[in-house]
Amino acid sequence: MKKINTAPISGMQELLPEAQATFDRLKTAISETYRRHGFLKIETPTIDRTEILFAKAGGDTEKQVYRVFKTAETADDSDQALRFDHTVPLARYVVEHENDLAFPFKVTQIGRNFRGERAQKGRFREFYQADVDIISRSELPLEYDAEVILTLMDTFSNFELNTPVVARISNRKILNGLIRGLGLETKSRDIFSIIDHSEKVPEEKTLSAFSEIGLSEDETNKIVSFMNIRGKKDEVIPQLNSLDISDELFKEGIYELGKILTLIEANVGASEITVKTEVKAVGDMKIVRGLDYYTGTVFEFNLPEHPGLGSVSGGGRYDNLAGYFTEQKLPGVGGSIGLTRLFYVLTENNLLKSQVIEKPVDYVIVPISENEIEFSMKVATDLRRDGNSATIIFSNKRLGDKLNYAAKISQKAIIIGENEAKSGQYEIKELFA
């Protein structure tokens, strides 16, 4: 027989049932928290027209998009590809269904996206993303930025991690205003990029990068002082003001950040919830979110005890969701958890309180002989009706073999012999693998 390689394609996550159960527990925590925060779930097709997908993509993303061949029967259709994120299909969805949606549209998408990146440990070509977005047809109040961040904070606090999480929040207007206030507009792109990379390189490298793009020592110092501002609202806002930049955008950004931090700090302290994982929020001027399309609030979630693991969630405010598809201006704010990567990071680094659900079945029922099958099925039905999972072993093997199998999938066995079937009484036996 021809030997076929049965491994999944590299870059594709494929889990054993026990790990899959742990993955699903995280996924359920996410979707349930999003639901409670009032986000409506939608699903967009995996395949879309390249005309739609490439409207925004460009550059590296376009190179990584999985295009699909037309089949004989779909040959009449336009060029098609697999979606690489949820944002572009969402923009299409909102424009297409605008008249049937209530705005602000609080929406969540949890599903698989695709990027044909070079295979690499911890990088995935197919990956779950869990997005929340709030889209408006008119001005979208700042409180919604706080709501998105609080939703993600709640989500992380519903995970059972043995390490804390921090939401780091900034506002693009502050850095844009600072750059304008210092008269450095022509170097804006470089400055964004240097700050964005600053946590991945030693400090000297950041300083020399600023000098390489022609910043004076004074300008560099000002920006470095700015970058290092981090903390609660009462620490961050006065420090930003003390930079003494008389730019309107700078001031507007500080006002917005102050307002959002106030709401978040008030809400986190609002009630004595027993959170499963500690999650706090800080203002942090190192957060710029790359060269992305954000226009105001930007944020990133990190594990402060594991800075090397990078961000585990991010998002921000954008002025115009669907500028490529419609003239209607649709401002929004959103965030995303990269679930496949997050699961990989958490399990590789042992950051989940109970690492893997080892025994996914609640009860295994073991009829001794054929005569007890009918009663065993009744026992299973009763257990299932109460919400338990139950499996019956049908086999002529020895009892020892049956119990070995039971111990692999469950911690509890119910052995049904003649007496049990007759009396209707049975015992639950603890199994040890």
Next chain:
Amino acid sequence: MKKINTAPISGMQELLPEAQATFDRLKTAISETYRRHGFLKIETPTIDRTEILFAKAGGDTEKQVYRVFKTAETADDSDQALRFDHTVPLARYVVEHENDLAFPFKVTQIGRNFRGERAQKGRFREFYQADVDIISRSELPLEYDAEVILTLMDTFSNFELNTPVVARISNRKILNGLIRGLGLETKSRDIFSIIDHSEKVPEEKTLSAFSEIGLSEDETNKIVSFMNIRGKKDEVIPQLNSLDISDELFKEGIYELGKILTLIEANVGASEITVKTEVKAVGDMKIVRGLDYYTGTVFEFNLPEHPGLGSVSGGGRYDNLAGYFTEQKLPGVGGSIGLTRLFYVLTENNLLKSQVIEKPVDYVIVPISENEIEFSMKVATDLRRDGNSATIIFSNKRLGDKLNYAAKISQKAIIIGENEAKSGQYEIKELFA
């Protein structure tokens, strides 16, 4: 601005949030019932090697498979395509992870599959399938066939339909034995095909088809009597025996069907469950499941009040799951619900008790002014902690506008004014859209 077509590609389901919530309710009923029956969930990648996928595909399926272009960065990999069902990736999965799985392996996959079929009303190119399978490395007892059928029956009875469901069960060995007993082996393929299509054409057409392939009147009468056998075990088994066919396979098939019907009938009557939808099981000799790879038990679920809608689930017993990938023989039994098509059929024909979840948010909280936002957020936190979904309206619009928006997404509003914020007391207002 260039006008872009923002409709989803034809053949792709895209639902508004209210319909999506109904779809998800069905999906949850399925996955929860599968879980209770002890099936372990796995997910296989959407993209796999064509070498794997085409091992089984062949014929029409191969023409409909969505192949993906290699990107610059994945060019080293083999040819790839989107999976068109769950069975082929499952076969690969079981072979790849055999040493880490406990057998019998009770497994479920719920996810999207892809076939680039000609677009047509009610046909989908991307569709959810919800599969259960039980795979063994040695002989797999017949009781597992009953367990798969009972799992699917339980699933349908957990749906809230206003029409009953019937599980129609047969066994390929009976028809194969009958054909052999009548000495018609060379016409076996044709006979299977004529019976398989018999419910879609008038009876005369079936009769003339038998005559066209050269069956005598006597042979045709025998097969037609066979085809019309349908009912409970105590009706079906005696009628089959009375056909007086002295073929061993025929008798083996009758034995197997009798045993499975006995188990199912005993279990359905086992307890007084308040089922949401009536589901019964019958033996039914019209069920052959096309020319598929089944070797024993075959079954199909139908809506008997709506025969034109065709089957809503099907499956059966196969001798060898992964014959293309391994010499290890892996017998199994499985079934599948085509969820996307099922949802389409149920909603198009108004067969769901409550057609669509119209108001997906439990509570909308309406602060009168900025001053009440902090208290409104506390109210939302409390509601969410109790499992409710709650959305706060942040906006400077008039109260009437806010309540109009609230009525679109919810049936209950909580208006928070100065008094409510001060006293901590609030009323819940019923909304009428």
